Amino acid sequence: MPKKGNRKRLKFRPGDVCSESVTVADYANADPAVVKSGRLKKAVANAIEKEVKLLCGLEASTGPVQEVLSSAESVCVSGGERDSSEEVEPEEGDGDPKNTRKKKTKRRKESIDCQDGDDYPIDIWLVLSGYIRPEDVCKFALICRNAWTVTCTAAFWTRLYRRHYSLDAELPVRLQPDSLSSMRCLRACVIRSLFHLYEPFSARISTCPPLPDATPNTLLNARCMLFWVKEVSGSRPENLWQFNFKFEMHAPKSKSNVDRSLQLPKRYRDVHTNPDSNCYLLQVNTLHFIYIPHVIMGMTLSLMAINVSTDMRHHRVRLQFQDSPLLRGQRRRAEPGLQVALDPVHSVRLMDWWHPQYPTSA
Template sequence: MPKKGNRKRLKFRAEDVCSESVTVADYANADPAIVKSGRVKKAVVNAIEKEVKLLRGLEASQGPVQEVLSSVVSVSGEGCDSSDELDPEDAASGIKGSRKKKNKRRKENSECSDGEEYPIDIWLVLASYIRPEDICRFALICKNAWTVTCTAAFWTRLYRRHYNLDVDLPLRLQPDSIGKMRCLRACVIRSLFHLYEPFSARVSKTPALPESTPTSLVNSKCLLFWVNKVIGNRPEPMWEFNFKFVKQPPKFKNGSSRGLQLPVEYTEVHTNPDSDCYLLQVTTLNFIFTSVVMGMTLTLFTINVSTDMRHHRVRLVFQDAPVLRGKKPRSDQGTQVVLDPVHSVRLIDWWHPQYPTSANT
């Protein structure tokens, strides 16, 4: 068996390397299994250096050749082989040089980070070409773009651009009602789910009860609760239990919620009594007596199989205070509302066409 020290190393000659066989892909896409160290061997670098000299006629000058080699190595992101390492002084000088270049780039970027501030009229003109689904992205460009989305002119133009006489709109979403400043933004958003085809298609494709409903409604406050009698195809009527919830916004250490302050002159435009509200509709086959839960916080919401194995069973637990994050609610505490058997469960957002709006919107 030959000893490890007697193994012969492959030698690279300048004649073996030609301009056609050396490509950037040889370095950028080098196989780590072949080049274990992940670096370009010094023999290959010397061969390329000689080839570059022959091609460009730079035998006398060393500077340009070194620049060409440094550019090749920088593109590949690899240095010499671990067996032929550079001197410590050269490596230290190279690291210092790279740090200086990075610092210069950071200074240049910091000097150019201020950018150009355009007047708000330009942003208002650009807003006339924004699709409804891109309003959020447009508002995140800068503060002036966000201010434009707060104006009454922006929402009025958006409504006129998509208004269609052939669409049957509710009375509160007709052009005469849209002309009012109060709740203008909420009315325009609701009208888009009637007028704008991508939004109306989204309503039809959305399931009646999303999978995230049990967790999304936790710690929501019940504002209203009422029961409707539904006459359907069955000989006996069904009963619809409606729970109107509102999500409580997270509070921070200073007691305020995060976000920009709306301009005072456009406060009525963004007024929406139903903001962050949901309507949970539970349709049962029989009338069920329930406790009064208005003003209480929902801490548990489960949907299971009914006792007859043909319908569902809904269980709601309400408490006076929300449950802290990370703690599980106790089932024996609070007020429980059990609805069984349940025919259907629906969750309706405030912008949904079937959401019952408030009287002052």
């Protein structure tokens, strides 16, 4: 084992290295006799890292020149401090390396202790919530506990509705301002109205294809709560038959380690009430009427497949129902259960509870 005193000192400093002096040979053809580990020397690596960070800061910045230079200086200072702390090597009889490690740990603890933020009152978060876009509500609620509490209030959802409401908007009666005077189901009604009023949300609905690209597996192990059939007029000469299946997903069990302080306040529970939560609507339009037994209501969907019809011009939807749900970790049952085949199929659509065409229960 070589002694520490025989360690060779580096003949150059990080400040002496620039981009012109770094070659491919420093990486690929490094002489193992010079560097026993076969890797790039630490001083060279620190200097390259420092210069790359400086160049990235200058290229990524788009502000004025003074701001660019100030940011570059801060990067250099922080990089220099880190490099100097990492390059400390004890000389012969100069000290114990354990003391250096203790100093590094102490600096890290001090930097962590200095990162404590300020706790702003909830009134400030309520003012800031007036400038939040609908698609950023979740990000805003994840900032802190007070921001999340603001998203639970009726004032937040009422202001969000008024901000995007217009008199010439075509809204159903249940989403008109007079119908939103009650606090019950306020959040669900505002979210549904945004898919009529807010253009980015309405664009999602208009761009949905009549047939999904792949078979949706969201409904697997869901319970069929309701089923009805009606005749609708379409673009074809004959009318279409619309089969509607309302499924309810099993609510996930709440974990015991969840922070109880983040439970919904009691006075705002009516605001977040939603009878259609965890519900989906499967809408299948067929060219002919097909008899389906009403016994499927209350059964669990175990299989859904969308294939090509026998005439090779349309599609075929096959649904398989079981009496009880399949628990996690269990294999699929061998018995076929009750199968429903819809053929030929014109279109298939899976709707969430916030879809404009979803029939609400409230």
